[in-house]
Amino acid sequence: MTVKIDKFPGVYLHESDFEQGRVLYNTWDPQAQYAWDAGIAIGRYLSELKQGHLVGVRCNQCRRTVVPPRAFCEWCFRPMDDWVNLPDTGTVNTFSLCYVTWDMQYLTEPQIPAVIDIDGTRPSVGIMHLLGDVDPKKVHIGMRVQAVWKPEEERTGSILDIRHFKPV
Amino acid sequence: MSQEVAIVGIGYTSFRPLTPEVSYKELVYEAAVKAYEDAGLDPRSDVDSIVSVAEDFTEGTSIFDEYVPDQLGGMLKPNVTIPGDGIHGLATAYMQIASGIVDVVAVEAHSKASNVLTLPRITAYAMDPVLNRPLRANPVFIAGMEMNRYLYTSGATREHCALVVAKNKRNALLNPAAAFGAALEPDQALDSEMVAYPLSVVDISPHADGAIVVVLASAEVAQSLTDVPIWIRGIGWCNDSPSLENRAWGRAIYAEEAGRMAYRTAGIRNAMDEIDLAEIDDAYSYKELQHLEALGFCEYGRGGFLTADGVTEIEGALPVNASGGSIGGGHLLDASGLRAVVEVALQLRGEAGAHQIPGVETGLAFGWRGVPSTSGAAVILSS
Structure with a gap:
Protein backbone atom coordinates (compact mmCIF):
# COMPACT_ATOMS: atom_id res chain seq x y z
CA MET A 1 0.00 0.00 0.00
CA THR A 2 2.56 2.54 1.15
CA VAL A 3 4.85 1.62 -1.76
CA LYS A 4 2.88 3.95 -4.04
CA ILE A 5 3.34 7.01 -1.80
CA ASP A 6 6.41 9.10 -2.64
CA LYS A 7 6.08 11.59 0.14
CA PHE A 8 3.96 11.27 3.29
CA PRO A 9 2.10 14.38 4.45
CA GLY A 10 3.36 16.15 7.58
CA VAL A 11 6.74 17.29 8.92
CA TYR A 12 9.65 14.87 8.67
CA LEU A 13 11.97 14.35 11.67
CA HIS A 14 15.67 13.79 10.99
CA GLU A 15 18.54 12.64 13.20
CA SER A 16 19.93 16.18 12.99
CA ASP A 17 16.76 17.57 14.59
CA PHE A 18 17.62 15.61 17.73
CA GLU A 19 21.37 16.31 17.52
CA GLN A 20 20.86 20.04 17.13
CA GLY A 21 18.26 20.28 19.89
CA ARG A 22 15.28 21.22 17.71
CA VAL A 23 13.47 18.21 19.23
CA LEU A 24 13.91 17.88 22.99
CA TYR A 25 14.09 14.64 24.96
CA ASN A 26 15.48 13.21 28.21
CA THR A 27 17.46 10.06 28.85
CA TRP A 28 18.12 8.10 32.03
CA ASP A 29 20.52 5.25 32.72
CA PRO A 30 19.13 2.83 35.28
CA GLN A 31 21.25 1.93 38.30
CA ALA A 32 19.44 -1.16 39.47
CA GLN A 33 21.76 -3.58 41.25
CA TYR A 34 20.74 -6.65 43.23
CA ALA A 35 22.41 -9.44 45.18
CA TRP A 36 19.81 -12.18 45.56
CA ASP A 37 20.30 -14.53 48.52
CA ALA A 38 20.50 -18.00 46.99
CA GLY A 39 19.03 -19.60 50.09
CA ILE A 40 19.06 -23.18 51.33
CA ALA A 41 18.22 -25.12 48.17
CA ILE A 42 19.85 -23.08 45.43
CA GLY A 43 22.76 -22.24 47.74
CA ARG A 44 23.65 -25.92 48.01
CA TYR A 45 23.00 -26.45 44.27
CA LEU A 46 25.55 -23.76 43.42
CA SER A 47 28.14 -24.98 45.90
CA GLU A 48 27.80 -28.52 44.50
CA LEU A 49 28.23 -27.18 40.97
CA LYS A 50 31.47 -25.62 42.17
CA GLN A 51 32.59 -29.11 43.21
CA GLY A 52 31.61 -30.44 39.79
CA HIS A 53 28.46 -32.23 41.01
CA LEU A 54 24.88 -32.00 39.89
CA VAL A 55 22.35 -32.48 42.74
CA GLY A 56 18.58 -32.66 42.89
CA VAL A 57 15.96 -33.25 45.56
CA ARG A 58 13.28 -35.88 46.10
CA CYS A 59 9.75 -35.59 47.50
CA ASN A 60 8.67 -38.87 49.11
CA GLN A 61 5.00 -37.96 48.84
CA CYS A 62 4.69 -37.42 45.09
CA ARG A 63 7.89 -39.41 44.45
CA ARG A 64 9.34 -36.81 42.14
CA THR A 65 13.08 -36.17 41.87
CA VAL A 66 13.74 -32.71 40.52
CA VAL A 67 16.60 -30.45 39.51
CA PRO A 68 17.38 -27.61 40.14
CA PRO A 69 16.67 -28.37 43.81
CA ARG A 70 14.04 -26.50 45.81
CA ALA A 71 13.39 -26.39 49.56
CA PHE A 72 9.76 -27.43 49.23
CA CYS A 73 7.61 -29.43 46.82
CA GLU A 74 5.33 -27.06 44.94
CA TRP A 75 2.87 -29.91 44.25
CA CYS A 76 2.60 -31.29 47.79
CA PHE A 77 3.43 -28.06 49.68
CA ARG A 78 5.78 -29.81 52.09
CA PRO A 79 9.56 -29.77 52.56
CA MET A 80 11.58 -31.89 50.16
CA ASP A 81 12.91 -35.10 51.74
CA ASP A 82 16.27 -36.10 50.29
CA TRP A 83 19.20 -34.74 48.37
CA VAL A 84 20.03 -36.88 45.35
CA ASN A 85 23.29 -37.03 43.41
CA LEU A 86 22.54 -36.90 39.70
CA PRO A 87 24.73 -37.76 36.71
CA ASP A 88 25.74 -34.92 34.41
CA THR A 89 24.15 -36.63 31.41
CA GLY A 90 20.74 -36.22 29.88
CA THR A 91 18.51 -35.91 26.85
CA VAL A 92 17.54 -32.81 24.87
CA ASN A 93 13.88 -32.12 25.64
CA THR A 94 13.67 -29.07 23.39
CA PHE A 95 16.06 -26.54 21.89
CA SER A 96 16.21 -23.53 19.64
CA LEU A 97 18.80 -22.08 17.28
CA CYS A 98 18.96 -18.44 18.25
CA TYR A 99 20.40 -16.02 15.68
CA VAL A 100 20.14 -12.81 17.73
CA THR A 101 21.99 -11.79 20.90
CA TRP A 102 19.96 -10.16 23.65
CA ASP A 103 21.11 -6.75 22.45
CA MET A 104 19.77 -7.70 19.01
CA GLN A 105 23.08 -8.32 17.21
CA TYR A 106 22.79 -10.83 14.40
CA LEU A 107 24.74 -14.08 14.83
CA THR A 108 25.93 -16.21 11.91
CA GLU A 109 26.67 -19.10 14.27
CA PRO A 110 23.56 -19.54 16.46
CA GLN A 111 23.44 -19.91 20.24
CA ILE A 112 21.71 -23.19 21.09
CA PRO A 113 19.66 -22.86 24.29
CA ALA A 114 18.18 -26.19 25.34
CA VAL A 115 16.32 -27.91 28.15
CA ILE A 116 18.26 -31.03 29.07
CA ASP A 117 16.28 -33.69 30.92
CA ILE A 118 18.80 -34.96 33.46
CA ASP A 119 19.19 -38.72 33.88
CA GLY A 120 17.83 -39.90 37.23
CA THR A 121 15.09 -37.29 37.57
CA ARG A 122 11.51 -38.50 37.80
CA PRO A 123 9.36 -37.69 35.93
CA SER A 124 12.18 -36.44 33.73
CA VAL A 125 12.86 -32.78 34.33
CA GLY A 126 15.54 -30.65 32.87
CA ILE A 127 17.90 -27.79 33.44
CA MET A 128 18.17 -24.81 31.11
CA HIS A 129 21.57 -24.54 29.47
CA LEU A 130 23.38 -24.15 26.18
CA LEU A 131 24.57 -26.81 23.74
CA GLY A 132 28.10 -26.60 22.32
CA ASP A 133 30.72 -28.60 20.43
CA VAL A 134 28.00 -29.53 17.96
CA ASP A 135 26.95 -28.70 14.41
CA PRO A 136 23.64 -26.76 14.78
CA LYS A 137 22.23 -28.72 11.84
CA LYS A 138 22.72 -31.98 13.72
CA VAL A 139 21.04 -30.98 17.00
CA HIS A 140 17.79 -32.86 17.54
CA ILE A 141 15.21 -33.50 20.23
CA GLY A 142 16.12 -36.71 22.01
CA MET A 143 19.87 -36.18 21.49
CA ARG A 144 22.03 -37.60 24.32
CA VAL A 145 24.31 -34.96 25.88
CA GLN A 146 26.79 -34.52 28.74
CA ALA A 147 28.00 -31.49 30.71
CA VAL A 148 31.30 -29.89 29.77
CA TRP A 149 32.66 -28.52 33.07
CA LYS A 150 34.99 -25.60 33.49
CA PRO A 151 38.32 -26.51 35.09
CA GLU A 152 37.96 -26.61 38.88
CA GLU A 153 40.00 -23.45 39.47
CA GLU A 154 37.68 -21.45 37.20
CA ARG A 155 34.43 -22.52 38.87
CA THR A 156 32.66 -19.91 40.98
CA GLY A 157 29.43 -21.56 42.18
CA SER A 158 27.32 -20.58 39.19
CA ILE A 159 25.35 -22.37 36.48
CA LEU A 160 28.20 -21.24 34.21
CA ASP A 161 30.49 -23.72 36.02
CA ILE A 162 29.05 -25.97 33.34
CA ARG A 163 30.33 -24.44 30.11
CA HIS A 164 27.68 -26.17 28.00
CA PHE A 165 26.36 -29.62 27.17
CA LYS A 166 27.80 -31.57 24.23
CA PRO A 167 26.68 -34.71 22.41
CA VAL A 168 27.89 -38.06 23.71
CA MET B 1 -22.15 -4.98 51.42
CA LEU B 119 17.54 1.03 46.82
CA PRO B 120 17.64 4.87 46.77
CA ARG B 121 18.19 4.69 43.00
CA ILE B 122 15.20 2.39 42.66
CA THR B 123 13.12 4.82 44.73
CA ALA B 124 14.35 7.64 42.50
CA TYR B 125 12.83 5.72 39.61
CA ALA B 126 9.43 6.59 41.06
CA MET B 127 10.07 10.28 40.34
CA ASP B 128 9.10 12.04 37.13
CA PRO B 129 11.94 11.36 34.66
CA VAL B 130 11.80 14.76 32.96
CA LEU B 131 10.78 17.19 35.71
CA ASN B 132 12.36 15.77 38.90
CA ARG B 133 14.90 13.02 38.30
CA PRO B 134 17.47 15.19 36.51
CA LEU B 135 18.05 17.01 39.84
CA ARG B 136 19.76 13.80 40.99
CA ALA B 137 18.81 14.19 44.65
CA ASN B 138 18.29 11.22 46.98
CA PRO B 139 14.48 10.89 47.21
CA VAL B 140 14.67 11.10 51.01
CA PHE B 141 14.62 14.87 50.40
CA ILE B 142 10.92 14.50 49.57
CA ALA B 143 10.24 13.30 53.12
CA GLY B 144 12.37 16.20 54.41
CA MET B 145 10.35 18.73 52.42
CA GLU B 146 7.05 17.18 53.45
CA MET B 147 8.07 17.13 57.13
CA ASN B 148 9.25 20.73 56.90
CA ARG B 149 5.94 21.97 55.48
CA TYR B 150 3.92 19.76 57.82
CA LEU B 151 5.66 21.13 60.92
CA TYR B 152 5.29 24.68 59.56
CA THR B 153 1.54 24.49 58.91
CA SER B 154 0.41 22.11 61.67
CA GLY B 155 2.20 23.42 64.71
CA ALA B 156 3.70 20.00 65.41
CA THR B 157 7.38 20.01 66.39
CA ARG B 158 10.49 17.90 65.97
CA GLU B 159 10.06 17.06 69.67
CA HIS B 160 6.68 15.50 68.88
CA CYS B 161 8.33 13.43 66.12
CA ALA B 162 11.03 12.31 68.55
CA LEU B 163 8.27 11.10 70.91
CA VAL B 164 6.93 8.90 68.10
CA VAL B 165 10.40 7.45 67.51
CA ALA B 166 10.94 6.71 71.19
CA LYS B 167 7.45 5.19 71.60
CA ASN B 168 7.65 2.91 68.58
CA LYS B 169 11.17 1.71 69.35
CA ARG B 170 10.12 0.94 72.95
CA ASN B 171 6.96 -0.87 71.80
CA ALA B 172 9.13 -2.96 69.47
CA LEU B 173 11.04 -4.28 72.50
CA LEU B 174 7.81 -6.11 73.44
CA ASN B 175 7.42 -7.63 69.96
CA PRO B 176 9.70 -10.60 69.23
CA ALA B 177 9.19 -10.19 65.46
CA ALA B 178 10.41 -6.56 65.42
CA ALA B 179 13.90 -5.79 64.15
CA PHE B 180 14.76 -2.42 65.67
CA GLY B 181 13.49 -2.22 69.22
CA ALA B 182 15.45 0.12 71.48
CA ALA B 183 15.11 1.93 74.78
CA LEU B 184 15.68 5.31 73.18
CA GLU B 185 14.92 8.56 74.99
CA PRO B 186 13.20 11.32 72.97
CA ASP B 187 16.21 13.59 73.65
CA GLN B 188 18.57 11.09 72.03
CA ALA B 189 16.27 10.95 69.01
CA LEU B 190 16.40 14.74 68.72
CA ASP B 191 20.20 14.74 68.76
CA SER B 192 20.63 12.18 66.01
CA GLU B 193 22.32 12.97 62.73
CA MET B 194 20.43 15.07 60.15
CA VAL B 195 19.72 13.32 56.84
CA ALA B 196 17.35 15.68 55.03
CA TYR B 197 16.46 18.61 57.27
CA PRO B 198 14.35 18.47 59.39
CA LEU B 199 14.42 14.68 59.06
CA SER B 200 17.12 13.00 61.16
CA VAL B 201 18.41 9.46 60.86
CA VAL B 202 16.14 8.04 63.59
CA ASP B 203 13.07 9.68 62.03
CA ILE B 204 13.50 7.24 59.13
CA SER B 205 12.34 3.65 59.56
CA PRO B 206 15.19 1.30 58.60
CA HIS B 207 14.41 -1.41 56.04
CA TRP B 231 -14.01 -9.48 60.06
CA ILE B 232 -13.13 -6.96 57.40
CA ARG B 233 -15.72 -4.30 58.18
CA GLY B 234 -14.57 -1.61 55.81
CA ILE B 235 -11.79 -0.90 53.34
CA GLY B 236 -10.70 2.13 51.35
CA TRP B 237 -7.86 3.39 49.22
CA CYS B 238 -6.90 6.60 47.46
CA ASN B 239 -4.22 8.22 45.31
CA ASP B 240 -3.60 11.96 45.16
CA SER B 241 -1.88 13.63 42.20
CA PRO B 242 1.76 12.51 41.91
CA SER B 243 3.02 16.02 41.24
CA LEU B 244 5.81 17.17 43.56
CA GLU B 245 5.08 20.68 42.33
CA ASN B 246 1.39 20.92 43.13
CA ARG B 247 0.64 18.53 45.96
CA ALA B 248 -0.64 19.60 49.39
CA TRP B 249 2.71 19.23 51.18
CA GLY B 250 1.37 19.82 54.68
CA ARG B 251 -1.49 17.32 54.57
CA ALA B 252 -1.94 13.64 53.75
CA ILE B 253 -5.12 14.04 51.70
CA TYR B 254 -4.77 10.52 50.26
CA ALA B 255 -5.02 9.21 53.85
CA GLU B 256 -8.05 11.40 54.58
CA GLU B 257 -9.85 10.00 51.54
CA ALA B 258 -8.76 6.37 52.04
CA GLY B 259 -9.94 6.64 55.65
CA ARG B 260 -13.24 8.21 54.62
CA MET B 261 -13.92 5.34 52.21
CA ALA B 262 -13.03 2.74 54.86
CA TYR B 263 -15.24 4.45 57.48
CA ARG B 264 -18.13 4.77 55.00
CA THR B 265 -17.98 1.07 54.09
CA ALA B 266 -17.66 0.13 57.78
CA GLY B 267 -20.39 2.53 58.94
CA ILE B 268 -18.05 4.32 61.35
CA ARG B 269 -18.95 7.91 62.24
CA ASN B 270 -16.43 8.76 64.94
CA ALA B 271 -13.02 7.10 64.64
CA MET B 272 -11.82 7.97 68.14
CA ASP B 273 -14.99 6.60 69.78
CA GLU B 274 -15.39 3.47 67.69
CA ILE B 275 -11.82 2.31 67.06
CA ASP B 276 -9.76 0.76 69.85
CA LEU B 277 -6.30 0.63 68.27
CA ALA B 278 -4.48 1.64 65.10
CA GLU B 279 -1.44 0.38 63.23
CA ILE B 280 -0.69 3.20 60.82
CA ASP B 281 2.16 3.91 58.51
CA ASP B 282 5.20 5.42 60.25
CA ALA B 283 7.76 5.13 57.45
CA TYR B 284 8.96 8.48 58.84
CA SER B 285 8.18 9.69 62.35
CA TYR B 286 6.10 12.69 61.22
CA LYS B 287 4.00 10.37 59.03
CA GLU B 288 2.47 8.74 62.10
CA LEU B 289 1.26 12.17 63.27
CA GLN B 290 0.11 13.23 59.82
CA HIS B 291 -1.73 9.94 59.22
CA LEU B 292 -3.27 9.99 62.71
CA GLU B 293 -4.82 13.36 61.90
CA ALA B 294 -5.78 12.47 58.34
CA LEU B 295 -7.58 9.34 59.53
CA GLY B 296 -9.79 11.48 61.75
CA PHE B 297 -8.52 10.50 65.20
CA CYS B 298 -7.95 14.17 65.99
CA GLU B 299 -7.97 17.63 64.41
CA TYR B 300 -5.21 18.63 62.02
CA GLY B 301 -2.13 19.63 64.01
CA ARG B 302 -3.22 17.80 67.20
CA GLY B 303 -1.39 14.50 66.55
CA GLY B 304 1.81 15.63 68.25
CA PHE B 305 -0.04 16.86 71.33
CA LEU B 306 -2.03 13.62 71.51
CA THR B 307 1.29 11.77 71.44
CA ALA B 308 2.80 14.03 74.12
CA ASP B 309 -0.26 13.34 76.32
CA GLY B 310 0.37 9.59 76.07
CA VAL B 311 -2.89 8.86 74.23
CA THR B 312 -1.09 6.73 71.61
CA GLU B 313 0.91 4.65 74.12
CA ILE B 314 -0.02 0.98 74.64
CA GLU B 315 -1.78 2.03 77.87
CA GLY B 316 -3.41 5.08 76.22
CA ALA B 317 -6.94 5.61 74.91
CA LEU B 318 -5.84 4.93 71.32
CA PRO B 319 -2.70 2.78 71.13
CA VAL B 320 -0.92 3.52 67.85
CA ASN B 321 1.69 1.10 66.51
CA ALA B 322 1.77 -1.02 69.64
CA SER B 323 3.78 -3.47 67.54
CA GLY B 324 6.55 -0.90 67.06
CA GLY B 325 5.39 -0.03 63.54
CA SER B 326 8.02 0.41 60.85
CA ILE B 327 10.31 2.53 63.01
CA GLY B 328 10.57 -0.25 65.60
CA GLY B 329 9.80 -3.25 63.43
CA GLY B 330 11.59 -2.33 60.21
CA HIS B 331 10.15 -1.00 56.97
CA LEU B 332 9.02 -3.87 54.77
CA LEU B 333 8.59 -1.98 51.48
CA ASP B 334 5.09 -2.79 50.19
CA ALA B 335 4.59 -5.50 52.83
CA SER B 336 4.42 -2.81 55.54
CA GLY B 337 0.65 -2.36 55.26
CA LEU B 338 0.03 -6.08 55.53
CA ARG B 339 2.20 -6.20 58.65
CA ALA B 340 -0.12 -3.54 60.12
CA VAL B 341 -3.09 -5.77 59.24
CA VAL B 342 -1.45 -8.75 60.96
CA GLU B 343 -0.82 -6.74 64.13
CA VAL B 344 -4.39 -5.47 64.33
CA ALA B 345 -5.76 -8.97 63.71
CA LEU B 346 -3.53 -10.50 66.41
CA GLN B 347 -4.62 -7.81 68.88
CA LEU B 348 -8.30 -8.47 68.12
CA ARG B 349 -7.75 -12.19 68.63
CA GLY B 350 -5.98 -11.49 71.92
CA GLU B 351 -2.81 -13.12 70.60
CA ALA B 352 -0.44 -10.14 70.54
CA GLY B 353 1.68 -11.41 73.45
CA ALA B 354 3.65 -8.92 75.53
CA HIS B 355 2.19 -5.93 73.71
CA GLN B 356 -1.44 -7.12 73.94
CA ILE B 357 -3.92 -4.31 74.55
CA PRO B 358 -6.77 -5.54 76.78
CA GLY B 359 -10.39 -5.53 75.58
CA VAL B 360 -9.96 -4.40 71.96
CA GLU B 361 -12.74 -5.14 69.46
CA THR B 362 -12.18 -2.85 66.47
CA GLY B 363 -8.92 -1.71 64.91
CA LEU B 364 -7.63 0.19 61.91
CA ALA B 365 -4.60 -0.58 59.71
CA PHE B 366 -3.26 1.98 57.26
CA GLY B 367 -0.46 1.64 54.70
CA TRP B 368 1.34 4.24 52.60
CA ARG B 369 3.57 3.38 49.62
CA GLY B 370 6.44 5.62 50.69
CA VAL B 371 8.12 8.54 48.92
CA PRO B 372 7.35 10.00 46.48
CA SER B 373 3.89 8.45 46.48
CA THR B 374 0.55 9.83 47.62
CA SER B 375 -0.94 6.37 47.69
CA GLY B 376 -2.60 4.98 50.80
CA ALA B 377 -4.98 2.22 51.86
CA ALA B 378 -6.96 1.64 55.06
CA VAL B 379 -8.89 -1.29 56.50
CA ILE B 380 -11.17 -1.60 59.53
CA LEU B 381 -11.14 -4.96 61.31
CA SER B 382 -13.44 -6.23 64.06
CA SER B 383 -13.52 -9.38 66.17
Missing part, protein backbone atom coordinates in the same frame (compact mmCIF):
# COMPACT_ATOMS: atom_id res chain seq x y z
CA SER B 2 -22.46 -8.35 49.76
CA GLN B 3 -20.64 -11.43 51.07
CA GLU B 4 -18.96 -10.91 54.50
CA VAL B 5 -15.21 -11.61 54.58
CA ALA B 6 -12.95 -12.56 57.49
CA ILE B 7 -9.28 -13.15 58.19
CA VAL B 8 -8.92 -16.82 59.18
CA GLY B 9 -5.17 -17.38 58.91
CA ILE B 10 -2.08 -15.36 59.81
CA GLY B 11 1.54 -16.25 59.11
CA TYR B 12 4.69 -14.16 59.20
CA THR B 13 8.42 -14.49 59.60
CA SER B 14 10.40 -12.41 62.04
CA PHE B 15 11.53 -9.12 60.52
CA ARG B 16 15.29 -8.75 60.26
CA PRO B 17 17.81 -6.39 58.65
CA LEU B 18 19.40 -9.30 56.74
CA THR B 19 18.18 -12.78 55.81
CA PRO B 20 21.15 -14.27 53.95
CA GLU B 21 20.25 -17.86 54.86
CA VAL B 22 17.04 -18.01 52.84
CA SER B 23 15.87 -17.04 49.38
CA TYR B 24 12.75 -14.90 49.08
CA LYS B 25 10.85 -18.05 48.07
CA GLU B 26 11.95 -19.85 51.23
CA LEU B 27 11.09 -16.77 53.32
CA VAL B 28 7.58 -16.62 51.83
CA TYR B 29 7.16 -20.40 52.21
CA GLU B 30 7.75 -20.08 55.97
CA ALA B 31 5.04 -17.41 56.28
CA ALA B 32 2.68 -19.41 54.07
CA VAL B 33 3.09 -22.66 56.04
CA LYS B 34 2.35 -20.76 59.26
CA ALA B 35 -0.71 -19.03 57.79
CA TYR B 36 -2.24 -22.25 56.43
CA GLU B 37 -1.50 -24.09 59.67
CA ASP B 38 -3.13 -21.21 61.57
CA ALA B 39 -6.19 -21.41 59.32
CA GLY B 40 -6.31 -25.22 59.39
CA LEU B 41 -6.25 -25.36 55.59
CA ASP B 42 -4.35 -27.35 52.98
CA PRO B 43 -3.48 -24.80 50.30
CA ARG B 44 -3.39 -27.38 47.52
CA SER B 45 -7.02 -28.39 48.07
CA ASP B 46 -8.65 -25.61 50.11
CA VAL B 47 -7.37 -22.29 48.77
CA ASP B 48 -9.19 -20.94 45.71
CA SER B 49 -7.05 -17.97 44.70
CA ILE B 50 -3.79 -16.15 45.41
CA VAL B 51 -3.19 -12.40 45.61
CA SER B 52 0.37 -11.17 46.05
CA VAL B 53 1.87 -7.73 46.29
CA ALA B 54 5.24 -7.02 44.68
CA GLU B 55 7.04 -4.37 42.69
CA ASP B 56 9.21 -5.66 39.84
CA PHE B 57 11.84 -2.98 40.44
CA THR B 58 12.44 -4.01 44.04
CA GLU B 59 12.33 -7.72 43.20
CA GLY B 60 14.79 -7.27 40.34
CA THR B 61 12.60 -9.54 38.21
CA SER B 62 10.13 -8.50 35.52
CA ILE B 63 6.62 -9.99 35.42
CA PHE B 64 7.19 -11.07 39.00
CA ASP B 65 3.81 -12.80 39.28
CA GLU B 66 5.40 -15.72 37.40
CA TYR B 67 7.52 -16.45 40.48
CA VAL B 68 4.74 -16.30 43.06
CA PRO B 69 2.68 -19.54 42.94
CA ASP B 70 5.12 -22.25 44.11
CA GLN B 71 5.89 -20.94 47.59
CA LEU B 72 2.19 -20.25 48.29
CA GLY B 73 0.80 -23.57 47.10
CA GLY B 74 -0.82 -21.58 44.32
CA MET B 75 0.32 -23.51 41.28
CA LEU B 76 -2.50 -24.07 38.75
CA LYS B 77 -4.78 -21.68 40.63
CA PRO B 78 -5.92 -18.12 39.91
CA ASN B 79 -2.97 -15.82 40.76
CA VAL B 80 -2.62 -12.07 40.51
CA THR B 81 0.25 -9.83 41.62
CA ILE B 82 -0.42 -6.20 42.42
CA PRO B 83 2.23 -3.50 42.56
CA GLY B 84 0.71 -1.75 45.56
CA ASP B 85 0.65 -1.73 49.33
CA GLY B 86 -0.27 -4.95 51.14
CA ILE B 87 -3.67 -3.44 51.97
CA HIS B 88 -4.34 -2.94 48.25
CA GLY B 89 -3.72 -6.70 47.99
CA LEU B 90 -6.09 -7.30 50.88
CA ALA B 91 -8.73 -5.17 49.13
CA THR B 92 -8.35 -7.21 45.95
CA ALA B 93 -8.74 -10.49 47.83
CA TYR B 94 -11.68 -9.02 49.74
CA MET B 95 -13.43 -8.13 46.47
CA GLN B 96 -12.85 -11.60 45.02
CA ILE B 97 -14.68 -13.12 47.99
CA ALA B 98 -17.30 -10.37 48.42
CA SER B 99 -18.28 -10.78 44.76
CA GLY B 100 -18.90 -14.46 45.37
CA ILE B 101 -16.48 -15.88 42.79
CA VAL B 102 -14.24 -17.60 45.37
CA ASP B 103 -14.41 -18.53 49.06
CA VAL B 104 -10.79 -18.68 50.25
CA VAL B 105 -7.95 -16.37 49.15
CA ALA B 106 -4.36 -16.10 50.39
CA VAL B 107 -2.76 -12.63 50.36
CA GLU B 108 1.03 -12.42 50.37
CA ALA B 109 3.58 -9.62 50.64
CA HIS B 110 7.28 -9.69 51.42
CA SER B 111 10.43 -7.59 51.58
CA LYS B 112 13.93 -8.59 50.57
CA ALA B 113 15.09 -5.01 50.82
CA SER B 114 18.56 -6.21 51.83
CA ASN B 115 19.00 -7.68 48.34
CA VAL B 116 18.49 -4.35 46.57
CA LEU B 117 21.95 -2.81 46.47
CA THR B 118 20.82 0.49 44.97
CA ALA B 208 13.94 -5.03 57.05
CA ASP B 209 13.34 -8.34 55.29
CA GLY B 210 10.33 -10.49 56.04
CA ALA B 211 7.25 -12.18 54.62
CA ILE B 212 3.57 -12.13 55.54
CA VAL B 213 0.65 -14.29 54.43
CA VAL B 214 -2.97 -13.66 55.44
CA VAL B 215 -5.79 -16.04 54.54
CA LEU B 216 -9.26 -14.61 53.92
CA ALA B 217 -12.51 -16.57 53.75
CA SER B 218 -16.20 -16.02 53.15
CA ALA B 219 -18.46 -15.92 56.23
CA GLU B 220 -19.66 -19.49 55.95
CA VAL B 221 -16.19 -20.94 55.50
CA ALA B 222 -14.72 -18.64 58.16
CA GLN B 223 -17.24 -19.76 60.79
CA SER B 224 -16.52 -23.42 60.01
CA LEU B 225 -12.78 -22.86 60.42
CA THR B 226 -12.36 -20.70 63.49
CA ASP B 227 -14.02 -19.38 66.64
CA VAL B 228 -12.21 -16.06 66.23
CA PRO B 229 -12.72 -14.83 62.66
CA ILE B 230 -11.50 -11.26 62.26
